[in-house]
Amino acid sequence: MQKREEWSSKLGFILAASGSAIGLGNIWRFPYITGANGGGAFVLIYLICVFVVAFPVMIVELVIGRKAKKNPVGAFKTIAPGSKWWIIGALGVIAGFGILSYYSVVAGWTLAYIIKAVSGGLTNSSVNPAEIFNNFAKNGVLQVTYLFVFSAFTVFVVIGGIKEGIEKAAKILLPLLFILMLLLIGYVLTLPNAMNGLKFYLIPDFSKVNSHTVLMAMGQAFFSLSLGMGAMITYGSYLPSDDDLFSSAFYVTFFDTLIAILAGFIIFPALGGAPSKSGPSLVFVVLVDVFRKIPFGEIIAIVFFILMAIAALTSTVSLLEVVTSYLIDEKKIERKKAAIGAGFVIALLGIPSALSLGANKFFTKIGFLDKMDFVFGNIFLTFGGLMMCLFVAYKWGLEYFLEHLSEGCEHVGKSHFNNWLKLAIYFICPLAIAVLLLYLLITGES
Ligand code: PFF
Numbered sequence: 001m002q003k004r005e006e007w008s009s010k011l012g013f014i015l016a017a018s019g020s021a022i023g024l025g026n027i028w029r030f031p032y033i034t035g036a037n038g039g040g041a042f043v044l045i046y047l048i049c050v051f052v053v054a055f056p057v058m059i060v061e062l063v064i065g066r067k068a069k070k071n072p073v074g075a076f077k078t079i080a081p082g083s084k085w086w087i088i089g090a091l092g093v094i095a096g097f098g099i100l101s102y103y104s105v106v107a108g109w110t111l112a113y114i115i116k117a118v119s120g121g122l123t124n125s126s127v128n129p130a131e132i133f134n135n136f137a138k139n140g141v142l143q144v145t146y147l148f149v150f151s152a153f154t155v156f157v158v159i160g161g162i163k164e165g166i167e168k169a170a171k172i173l174l175p176l177l178f179i180l181m182l183l184l185i186g187y188v189l190t191l192p193n194a195m196n197g198l199k200f201y202l203i204p205d206f207s208k209v210n211s212h213t214v215l216m217a218m219g220q221a222f223f224s225l226s227l228g229m230g231a232m233i234t235y236g237s238y239l240p241s242d243d244d245l246f247s248s249a250f251y252v253t254f255f256d257t258l259i260a261i262l263a264g265f266i267i268f269p270a271l272g273g274a275p276s277k278s279g280p281s282l283v284f285v286v287l288v289d290v291f292r293k294i295p296f297g298e299i300i301a302i303v304f305f306i307l308m309a310i311a312a313l314t315s316t317v318s319l320l321e322v323v324t325s326y327l328i329d330e331k332k333i334e335r336k337k338a339a340i341g342a343g344f345v346i347a348l349l350g351i352p353s354a355l356s357l358g359a360n361k362f363f364t365k366i367g368f369l370d371k372m373d374f375v376f377g378n379i380f381l382t383f384g385g386l387m388m389c390l391f392v393a394y395k396w397g398l399e400y401f402l403e404h405l406s407e408g409c410e411h412v413g414k415s416h417f418n419n420w421l422k423l424a425i426y427f428i429c430p431l432a433i434a435v436l437l438l439y440l441l442i443t444g445e446s
Contacts, residue, residue, distance in 0.1 A: 004069050005162040006238050012167040013243070014251045017226075017235045019170035019314030021256035022177070024106055025224040027311050030260040031267040032282040033220055035275040038208025039200045043264070045209065046217040050257050053432045054221040056424035057385050058232055058249040059405070060392050065236025066245065067404045071325035072230030075237065080395055088387045091380060092230030096322035097342075098376030099229070101350035102369045103319065104154065107312035108146030108354070109284060110305050112136060117301040122288055124298070129288040133281060140359030147354045148347050154316040155343035158324055159336050162238050166317055173310045177259075180307045184300065185265045191294060193272025201268040211439075218436050219378055225256055226318060228381030228388070234322045244408040259311075266304070270294075283308070320346070378440050386433040393426045401425075 007013040034042045068075035072089030080086075116122045116132070125132065136142060157169045188194060222228050236245070267275075267282070270290045275282055287304070291297040320343055327338035352360075356368035392401045402421070406412035 004238065006240055007167055008163050010243060010248065012171065013235065013239055014248060015170040015174050016167050017232065017252045018255040019174055020226045020231050020235060020318030021224060021252055022174070022259045023311050023315030024103065024308065025220070026256065026260040027263045027308050028106070028283050030220060030224065031264055033216055034201070034264060035282060037213045037216055038205050039274065040202050040204035041206050041209045042213055042217060043201070043261070044204055045214055046221060047257065049218040049221040050225070050253060053218055053429050054225050054227055055249065055253050056421065056429050057227050057389060058225055058253055059245060060388050060425065061227060061230070061232035062236035062245045062249055063401055063405050064388065065233035066239045066241065066243070069237045071237065071329045072233045072322065073326055074329045075233050083395070085391055085395060088384060088391065089230055092384055093323055093326045095229035095376050095380035095384065096319045097346055097349065098372055098380065100316060100319040100346045102353040102372040103312070104150050104316055104347065104350050105143065105147050105354045105369060107309065107316055108150040110309040110312055111150055112142065112146050113284065113305040114302060114309060117298060117305055120298060122301050123292050129285045132288070133284050134358060137357035138359050140355050143354035143359055144351055147350045150316070151343050151347035153313055154320050155339050157313070157317045158320045158339040161335060166321060169317065170314055173314055177307055177310045180303055181259070181262050181266065184303060184307070185262060187300060188266055188269040191269060191272065194269035196273040197268035197271050200274045201264050215436050215439050218432060219382065222381045222385055223377055224260060225253060226315070228384035229322065230384070231318045231322050234325050235318065237325070242408045245405055246409045246411055379437070382433055382437045382440060386430055386437060389425050389429045389433065393430070398422060398425060
């Protein structure tokens with residue numbers, strides 16, 4: 001049997017996994033959810049959710065992946081042979097399909113906006129930004145074209161494999177993303193209303209906080225850290241046996257959160273206050289309006305949308321890798337064929353989402369893209385995260401889990417560390433995630 005590919009170093013893994021985590025969720029979703037939920041208070045609650053609930057789940061996924069050295073389906077089959085737990089992995093692969101299909105649509109918008117920005121069509125046009133967006137959204141041919149173009153980029157990276165494809169892309173793109181972000185922050189902080197924006201972002205207003213806010217924060221933490229669908233199982237499966245998974249999980253969680261927080265430092269000072277609109281159009285409409293009014297706006301717009309495209313690509317790659325690794329391990333399909341085949345089918349599946357912003361009456365009426373996000377980006381991830389905790393707690397057993405985690409991690413065995421993980425995996429995470437899942441199912445909203 002061929003030896004499973006591995007990341008070339010710990011840094012390589014951390015960058016690739018951070019690339020998966022850092023995505024549209026950080027730069028697009030986090031600011032608009034923060035905007036809609038009262039600013040600073042939401043940020044604080046988000047931080048608590050990330051480190052109390054999501055971080056232990058990240059460790060769980062990495063341990064499962066590295067122990068089994070398989071895709072999510074194979075991982076559960078290896079660790080719990082003869083049981084039905086592999087279904088959790090299968091749901092993860094399906095979630096990969098679902099999320100990638102609509103995520104690539106939004107990712108495609110970033111490409112379109114780079115081109116619009118370069119050609120001056122964003123900042124020098126007499127058409128207002130809302131109309132630019134609507135005209136673009138209504139154009140079915142353009143929507144589908146950008147969806148396929150972005151999917152092709154994703155496939156291209158995944159074909160390269162772990163070291164030469166995914167890791168290499170992350171090593172180039174993430175530092176670039178970080179530099180571009182710092183440049184943008186430096187610039188927007190010089191704008192006249194920057195302080196108003198920062199106040200909204202950083203000074204908590206707890207009157208806006210209710211149970212809905214907390215649950216939104218938790219859902220966002222899961223999505224942002226790519227948890228609940230086996231992306232981290234898959235990436236963990238390419239780790240060597242002696243890696244300290246606790247520190248790896250910590251770095252990934254830290255970088256992802258840092259980038260989300262930094263994205264807020266771009267968006268809110270640029271807006272100069274609380275956002276007037278807080279939905280998905282925040283970036284594609286409201287921010288474009290800002291770019292028009294500020295000096296060097298056209299360059300800032302280009303840089304900003306390049307940044308978004310980079311963030312999106314390192315995430316779409318991880319979504320496709322989940323499906324690809326499944327096809328390679330379980331169906332014995334060669335990487336290139338698996339990546340192209342899966343990428344193509346997923347892009348086809350993305351068409352209804354691409355047409356659901358005005359291009360097609362039916363898909364627009366049912367809000368197909370939002371529905372996909374709700375089902376796959378919310379329900380599947382929460383359910384998956386819950387089941388993974390229950391798997392470790394009640395099927396695999398915490399003892400085995402800790403034993404495997406201890407390879408490379410010297411904290412295992414210290415009583416406060418073991419007690420913390422016990423409390424998290426038996427109690428805090430399953431309970432918190434179950435409440436979120438119930439809330440999503442009952443209210444039908446995210
Ligand atoms: N974490 C990504 C983001 O924040 O945009 C989205 C994502 C990627 C979710 C991969 C799930 C996943 F498996």
